[in-house]
Amino acid sequence: MASTKLRYILILAYVVSLGSCATNKTHHNNVSEFNCTRDPAGSIIPGTPGIRVTTTYCSDYVFTHDAMRKAISMFVSDYADSFQVEELEVWELLRGLTIELSAIPKTVGNVYDINGNFLKEEVPVAGLALSKDVIWVEIKTPQIWSSSLAHELVHIIIWRTQGVHADPDHEGDAYSGWTQKHTEFLKNFRLKLLDLEI
Numbered sequence: 001m002a003s004t005k006l007r008y009i010l011i012l013a014y015v016v017s018l019g020s021c022a023t024n025k026t027h028h029n030n031v032s033e034f035n036c037t038r039d040p041a042g043s044i045i046p047g048t049p050g051i052r053v054t055t056t057y058c059s060d061y062v063f064t065h066d067a068m069r070k071a072i073s074m075f076v077s078d079y080a081d082s083f084q085v086e087e088l089e090v091w092e093l094l095r096g097l098t099i100e101l102s103a104i105p106k107t108v109g110n111v112y113d114i115n116g117n118f119l120k121e122e123v124p125v126a127g128l129a130l131s132k133d134v135i136w137v138e139i140k141t142p143q144i145w146s147s148s149l150a151h152e153l154v155h156i157i158i159w160r161t162q163g164v165h166a167d168p169d170h171e172g173d174a175y176s177g178w179t180q181k182h183t184e185f186l187k188n189f190r191l192k193l194l195d196l197e198i
C-alpha cells in the first residue's frame with residue numbers, strides 16, 4: 001500500500017515537473033510568424049547598426065527582434081572579449097548585415113564541414129554565409145542557441161576582415177581565418193545562450 005502511494009506521488013511529481021517545464025518553454029518562445037505582405041523588405045533590429053531580418057518565404061518564421069538583439073549584443077561583447085578587439089569594431093563589422101531566416105531546411109552541395117572536409121554531395125545545412133552582406137539561418141527550435149546564427153556571424157567577421165572569403169573550410173587548411181579558438185568561442189557562447197534560454 002505504502003509503495004503504491006509513493007509511486008503515485010512520484011508519478012504526480014513527475015507530471016507536475018513536466019507541466020512546469022512545458023510552461024517555461026512556452027514562456028521562452030523566441031519565434032514568431034512572419035508575413036512578407038506586412039513587411040516586404042523585412043525589418044531592422046532596433047539597437048543594432050542596421051542589421052536587417054528577412055525570411056526565405058513570404059509566409060515563414062523569425063526569431064523575435066528582442067531575442068535577436070539580446071543574442072547579437074551578447075555575441076559582440078563576448079567576441080570582443082575573446083579576441084581582444086573593441087566592441088565598436090565588432091559592431092562595425094556587422095553593420096548593415098541582412099539575416100535571412102527560415103523554418104524550412106536547405107540542402108547544398110560543395111560545402112566544408114567544421115574540420116575542413118569537403119562534401120561534394122548535397123547535405124543538410126543549418127546556415128550559410130551567402131555573401132559579405134547576407135547570411136541564411138534555419139530556425140530549428142524556438143531558441144537561438146540551437147541555430148547557427150553565431151557561427152554565420154563569425155564567417156561574416158572573417159569575410160569582412162579579410163575581404164576575399166569567409167574561410168569556408170573552417171579549421172581546414174585550404175583557406176585561412178578560422179581557428180580552433182573560433183570553434184571554442186562558439187561552443188562556449190552557445191552554452192551561454194542555452195543557459196539564458198535565448
Ligand SMILES: [Zn+2]
Pocket residue numbers: 151155168170
Ligand atoms: Zn561554417
